[in-house]
Amino acid sequence: MRWVRFFHEVGLEDVPLVGGKNASLGEMIRELSPLGVRVPEGFATTSEAYWHFLEHNGLKEAIARELGELDPEDPKALQRVSRRLRNLILKGEYPQDLREEILEAYRRLSEEAGEEEIPVAVRSSATAEDLPTASFAGQQESFLYVQGEADLLLHVKRAMASLFTARAISYRAHMGFDHLKVALSVGVQRMVRADDAASGVIFTLDPDTGHRGFVYLTAIYGLGENIVQGRVIPDGYYVHKETFREGFRAVVYRRLGAKELTLAFDPREGRLKNRPTPLYLRNRFALRDEEVLLLADWAMKIEDHYSKKRGSPTPMDIEWAKDGPTGELFVLQARPETVHSQKTPVLRVFRLLKRGEVLAEGLAVGEAIAMGRARVLKDPKEMDRFQEGEVLVTETTNPDWEPIMKKAAAIVTERGGRTSHAAIVARELGVPAVVGAVGATRSVPEGEEVTVSCAEGERGVVYRGRLPFEVEEIRPETLPRTRTRILVNVGTPEEALRTSLLPTDGVGLLRMEFVFASHVRVHPLALTRFETLPKEVRRQVEEVTEAYPDKRAYFVETLSQGIGLIAAAFYPRPVLLRFSDFKTNEYARLLGGHLFEPKEENPMLGWRGASRYYHPDYKEGFLLEVAAVRRVREEMGLKNLMVMVPFCRTPEEGEKVLEVMAEGGLRRGEGGLEVHVMAEIPSNVLEAEAFAELFDGFSIGSNDLTQLALGLDRDSERVAHLFDERRETVKRLAAMLIEKAHAKGKKVGICGQAPSDYPEFAAFLVERGIDSLSLNPDALLRTVREVAEVERRLGIG
Structure with missing residues (x-):
């Protein structure tokens, strides 16, 4: 055939002949089908067939004339020209030889499928499409469930005409492509009937x-x-x-x-x-x-x-x-x-300096912050109302919205996910977007100044007013290298992917209770003792866990996935997971938790950390935590996950916790598993030698260590003014721990708040030879520079 090629006859070298999409389909059928990749067979009209059609109908001159006089920044003119050019193609007649080849290929495709006339998908494939620098995704049109010869011929023409949709013309102009050097190949592919799948x-x-x-x-x-x-x-x-x-x-x-x-x-x-x-x-x-x-x-x-x-x-x-x-x-x-x-590898860290009234929230796309006047639009035909630098708020978008989206400071849609049209275009344009923001067209006031923040993990937020923010831009290779390992504190899976791209040596603190609260949401004992729950509580737990007949499996799978995403994001760098350290009043707030938690006068000093894990009233809950860790390490293969025991008051407690872990199949040293202990109680420092016999390392928890060294309740506002990690007492305890641990060949890090808040405290620890600092992400870049300066001054590194 002269004007048609079957997919298996073409490959990536044939982009000029059948366009990027069809060349790619042919490449996969030819090269990857033997490896098991299934691709539906089909055929493509060639770029030569497109020029043949235009010549037969005398259309090249008309196209050149219309586009030569067009200002692509004029929305109304763009729509007018688009309409005229598409109508010219749709009114055109097929050259007889092209018509016969299309129908012959369709008959062969139907015959191979064992049907008289199969349903097909008709997809456009431009010769300047699917390049590494320009995707052209969604610029031309596709048609599904096309069936029969007459229907096929009509839709092949409609696909050719879609080369001149307003959005396609605008995109080519924006990307610098000559309209008359881009041809359109039409792909005809056996329909995959996903209707009920x-x-x-x-x-x-x-x-x-x-x-x-x-x-x-x-x-x-x-x-x-x-x-x-x-x-x-x-x-x-x-x-x-x-x-x-x-x-x-x-x-x-x-x-x-x-x-x-x-x-x-x-x-x-x-x-x-x-x-x-x-x-x-x-x-x-x-x-x-x-x-x-x-x-x-x-x-x-x-x-x-x-x-x-x-x-x-x-x-x-x-x-x-x-x-x-x-x-x-x-x-x-x-x-x-x-x-x-x-993209070139540049780190841009946005920080919102002040929060305000939340008008809408959904999924964040990107990690930037932008401000502008909100413009609520229902249809792309309202583009005349939209001004450069405004925030587009609408129900959803499709390629017809792109001329507007290119002018937007930010995009907010009520519907859609991370792979929706709005999300894809926002990434390509480099503007923040909030998608799936239910009710945004009603809750975001038309014409009012707003701030759109995508710098808060997975959650994207629209705030009322213009809020202050800052942005730091840095190339990773320009950051100094330090002898002191620089780690990061991570709270939730949603922030892990972004944080893992920062130049760190791993995670020094992953708080299991954060994953508990955001993903599991149910008290462990409400799952292990599900059948004994009161009727109303059982109903509430069932609503959350209905997909899991085995309620324990819900806990293990949900918790392990939250932990697993973080461990995978940083792989193969180490990730140190702290077992749950909720206080009793915090555990009680989990679904069903009030049934199992005692009321304590001072939960901060009560039944928390290690003391829970071996206690008969919580041991079965801790064994679920152990099972989740095993699943991450053994089934997901993420052996970079290490664990840490919090609030371990005595070495004897440490022994009991290790015994329960071993009972659950998690043994220190097996498969390279390290078990660390938090150093947050003066006893951890004073008996450091005994703790060093049990654990692989220490991590200073500066908040609790300060609380217990100074004898104050950090939850009490009356003594809050006395809380200061920089007190000499706290610094002496930290220095003593580093000295004792190093004498036993064990490493010491810090995961508390102090190094992130106080550069001088971080400098003190580096001077004393601490092995690692684990910091909040927003303090990381600043602290790296400060640590490098201290090491330079001390002549170490």
Whole structure:
């Protein structure tokens, strides 16, 4: 055939002939099908066929004339020209030879499928598309469930005409492409019937931070347009590449999405139709773990192949679907990711200096902060109302919104997830976005100044008014190297991916109770003793854990995923996890907790830390914590995870805790497991030699050490003015611990607040030879420089 190529006949070298999308499909069928990657067969009209069509209808001159006089920054003129050019193509007639080849290829495709006329997807593929520097994603149009010869011919023309949508013209102008040097190939692909199954998007990096250690996969029910257009919030799954390749096949982290709508083909009306997703399906994950792992395996194979082909690491953006009738998974297309792969490694740390009234919140896209006047729009036709530098607030976006989005200081949408259209474009434009901000079009006042913050972990917030913030920009290679190891404190999985990109030696404090509160939310004993709970409490716990008949499994899986994402983000750097250190009043606030916690006059000095772990009233809860750690290390393969025992009053307590850990299958030294102890009680310092016999290292908890050294309750406002970690008493205890521990060959770090707040305290510890400082992320860059200066002055490093 002259004007048509089957996918298996083309590869990446054929981008000028069949465009980026179709060349990529051919490459995968040809090179990756033998490795198990499934791609639906199909064919493509060539770029020569496109020029043949234009010549046959005398359209090249008209296109050149219309576009030569166009100002792409004039929205109304853009719409007018777009309409005229598309109408010219739609009214054009097929050259007879092109028409016959398209129909012949369709008949062959149907015959191979064993049907008379199969349903197909008709997708546009421009010759300047899916390049490493410009994706053109969503610029041209695709059509699903096209069936029959007449319908196919109509939609091939519609796909060619979509080269001249307003958004496509605007994008080419913005990216510097000559309109008359870009041709359009049309891909015709066997339809994967995901209507009653699932579909989604895969990135071979984290799409928000650019972290390359993960495959990030999203899934919804029905056809994939809903996820691309941002109409729904999808499920999200993280798979860690390095441990996966080492043979540990585990989903490290899962996030349940709302999946509000399901897009399906309605045969009675002959069109695609959205319907509400039933609640029982919304509360389930759309994919089984084994399906996620199979898709992740394919994604890594695709990334490896394209990286080898291009001669450099090439993160990929992949669309997939599951066929309802057969249950088979397929890759529908793959393109190079074009946002993070083009960035130079510069750290930009945004800090909001003052918080205000919250108007809306959702998922943060990016990590920046922006301010502007809020403009609430319902339709892209209202673009005349939007001014440069305003904050766009709308229900959802699609490619028609892009001329507006390019002018926005920030973007807020009520619907959509991290792979929605709004999120993808916001990343490409480098502006912060808050997606899935339910009710934002009503709660954010039209015309009022707002601050959009995406610098608070996973949570994106719209505040009333213009709030002060600062931003520090630094190249990692310019930071000085220090002898003292610089670690970071991490509280939640959501902040781990971003924080892990900072130049640190690992995590010095991961607080298990933070993961407890944000992810598990249920008291451990309410799960181990579920059947004994009062009826109303049992109902509340069941609402949270209904997907788990075994309530213990809910705890272990949920906690291990939160911990696992953090350990994977920093892998292979060490991550030191502190076992739960809630006080009794804090445990009581967990669901069902009031049934199991005593009321104490001073919880700060009561039943906390090590004393709980071996006590018969909590031991079974601690064994669940142990099981979660084992799952992270043994099933996920994240052996960089180490553990730490808090508030261990005596060496005898330390022995009892280690015995319970061993009972749960977690033994110090096995598989390289280190067990550290917090040094936050004067007894930890005064009996340091005895504690050093039991544990691999110490971490100073400066808050509690100060409290107990000075004999004050840090929760009491009446004595708060006396609380100061820089007191000579506290400094002497810290120096004594370092000396005693080093004499026993054990290392000492600090994970308390003091080094982050007080540079002089950090300097004192470095002078005394401390091995590591674990800092809050916002203090890290400043403290690294200060530590380097102290070491230079002391002549060490």
